Amino acid sequence: MDSAILSIKGLKTYYKTRDGYVKAVDDVSFDVPKGSVVGIAGESGSGKSTIVQSIFKVLPRNAEIKDGKIEFEGKDILKIDEKIFNKEIRWKKISWIPQVSMDVLDPVYKIKDQLLETIFAHEDMSKAEAMELIVNQLKAVNLPLEILDRYPFELSGGQKQRVIIATALLLNPELVIADEPTTALDVIVQAQILNIIRNLKNERKFSMIFVTHDLALLAGISDYIVILYAGKVVEMGRTEEVFKSPLHPYTQLLLKSIPDIRKRKEKLQGIPGEPPDLVNPPQGCRFYPRxxxxxxICKREEPQLINVSPTHYVACHLRK
Structure with a gap:
């Protein structure tokens, strides 16, 4: 890939449970080229959100990063002190649009106070300057100024998501992580939110990670795609390459599960079976049972990522 603003190398993030460690992200590596959108796709439990939480350093208490590096602008952020990371990087250089609005919005504070707090935690500016920044940001996400004096519970789902986008972009970050930003929204509001994100990306030129279980969404927004299965990268490459020539059986089945209105009579193909137990994953390929x-050989040996073109990689014994 091109020059990377973020580079994940051999990341292993596990969850400690009574039964042992859940290997949620297990030796994952990929880059985010500067100025590009990298989509991360896979079923529930594939490790998508764990990667996001590892980057933003908001993992739950039972999670442990066992190995690997997360390099942002050449520095391993896993080695940066939490106070420094919170002051200089979180929200300021790397921001986050989470799945659930209440992961960011505090129900007992007005929207204005929450936006001001975000600014004052990272920037030394007057309240007047901060309010000017907030007003411009609300206009950018098509929100009326009246919402500033409202509490989160007084807003619709679409309005709350726009507030989160405004919060994420307040300080002009260089990398934005959108973790399933349209979850639980109706189709019309989803389209509106995606258009806002796409337009702001084109206008402000930030880099982006866009996480979803819906491959169809990535076709219209991402430059690169990373396909995850059971904590492993099974395929990645330029979006057009992956859609045109999917090489891993899992990717092929994911694409076949996308509804196509031009083929109404064709039955959608699901993926048989269930994802593996990540406390005791299969010895070889984790997709082998399905x-x-x-x-x-798939049962015995884990396939390694190999490049089939300068920008297309796959981990599958069929492609050796």
């Missing part, structure tokens, strides 16, 4: 093309 793969329609599985071979004996």
């Amino acid at each position: 793969c329609p093309l599985a071979m004996d």
Whole structure:
């Protein structure tokens, strides 16, 4: 890939449970080229949100980063002191649009107070300057100024999501992480939110990670795609390459599960079986138990990512 603003190298993030460690993200590596949108896709439990939480350093208490690096602008942020990270990087250089609005919005504070707090935590400016910044930001996400004096519970789901986008972009970050930003919104509001994100990305030129379980969304917004399965990268490459020539059986099945209004009579294909137990994952390929093309070697040996073109990688024994 091109020059990277973020580079994840061998990341292993596990969750400690009574039964052992859940290997939610297990030796994951990929880059985010500067100015690009990298989409991360996969089923629930594939490790998408754990990667996001590892980058933003908001993992739950039972999570542990066992190994790996997360390099932002050449520096491993995992080694940066939390106070410094919170002051100089979180929200200021790397921001986050979470799945759930209440992960960011405090129900007992007005929207204006929450936006001001975000600014004052990172920037030395007057209240008048901060309010000017907030007003411009609300206009950018098509929100009326009246919402500033409202509490989160007084807003619709779409309005809350726009407030979160405004919060994420307040300080002109260089990297924005959108973690399923349209979850639980109706189709019309989803389209509006996606258009806002797309337009702001084109206008402000920030880099972006866009996480979703819906591959169809990524076709219209991402430059690159990373396909995750059970904590592993199984395929990644330029969006057009992955959509045009999917190489991993899992990617192929994901694409076949996307509804196509031009093929109304065709039955959608689901993926048989269930994801593996990540406390005791399969020895070889983690997709082996569900793969329609599985071979004996798939059960014995874990496939490694290989490049089939300068920008297209796959981890599958069929592609050796």
